[in-house]
Amino acid sequence: MGLPKSNLTILGLAKERARAIRREPLGTTAFERKKLAALMRYKPVQVKHAWAVSNTKNKGVETLSFQFQLSNDLAAAGVLVKAINAPTASPVTIVLNDKGRKAAANEVSDRVNRGEQVLALDLLFRGDVVPKDPGAPEYAQMLSAMGDRPLGMQAAQLIGIADWLRRRAGATQVRLESTGARGQITALTSAALAPAQFSGVEIHEGVESFAKLLDAPVTYEAAPDLFCLDLYKEFDLDRLAALAKVK
Numbered sequence: 001m002g003l004p005k006s007n008l009t010i011l012g013l014a015k016e017r018a019r020a021i022r023r024e025p026l027g028t029t030a031f032e033r034k035k036l037a038a039l040m041r042y043k044p045v046q047v048k049h050a051w052a053v054s055n056t057k058n059k060g061v062e063t064l065s066f067q068f069q070l071s072n073d074l075a076a077a078g079v080l081v082k083a084i085n086a087p088t089a090s091p092v093t094i095v096l097n098d099k100g101r102k103a104a105a106n107e108v109s110d111r112v113n114r115g116e117q118v119l120a121l122d123l124l125f126r127g128d129v130v131p132k133d134p135g136a137p138e139y140a141q142m143l144s145a146m147g148d149r150p151l152g153m154q155a156a157q158l159i160g161i162a163d164w165l166r167r168r169a170g171a172t173q174v175r176l177e178s179t180g181a182r183g184q185i186t187a188l189t190s191a192a193l194a195p196a197q198f199s200g201v202e203i204h205e206g207v208e209s210f211a212k213l214l215d216a217p218v219t220y221e222a223a224p225d226l227f228c229l230d231l232y233k234e235f236d237l238d239r240l241a242a243l244a245k246v247k
Helices: 010-019 029-039 105-113 136-145 150-169 181-193 237-244
Strands: 047-058 061-070 075-083 092-097 117-122 174-179 198-204
Touching: 029 181, 029 237, 047 150, 061 150, 075 105, 075 150, 092 105, 092 150, 092 181, 105 117, 105 174, 117 150, 136 150, 150 174, 150 181, 174 181, 181 198, 181 237, 198 237
Parallel strands: 092 117, 092 174, 174 198
Antiparallel strands: 047 061, 061 075, 075 117
């Protein structure tokens, strides 16, 4: 019999529901962080092992590649870069890139030239930490079915690794720099949950709202970690930035 012209697709229904969202003004920061942590099923983790797997020294710059095992036994990978003559306690920045840490060369070089130590980091489902069989979408679905939220797990990884890096470098805080929407959202949610860990967040090629996931549209297969149940209903990026104290 066919369908009427006004029949909504699943995407159309999602857009309609999103336009109807009316959020209450932000409550106290403690209340909002508790709500955010509950939505993301956030469970703090620590670095259980940081294996140095390779190192280089070339043209006054040294690198040290790490495989991280977190206390929940999930993995991350990163490369720590700094000038050979940089002080041990020089400022530290973690760089995230949606295309993986290998695509972050320009951002890393810029911060190293400023005298900083830089960790180019791949979290779960990013870069070299994308599972092959099953793939990231299937793996993310399994985690969600178990009651976890991949975005919350990434935030926990980032906060845990930032704490490890801060203590290793003798710094008080760690700066975050991200390129792309996925890195942006991970960075902002992490800083919103644990603002005392981070001195600032710098975003490149980001988006203004979670609505971009629907407007683009972004498929679940392309970014399964960003589809966090009820997160957009309660928060948007401006609210996360406020909690993270990002101007």
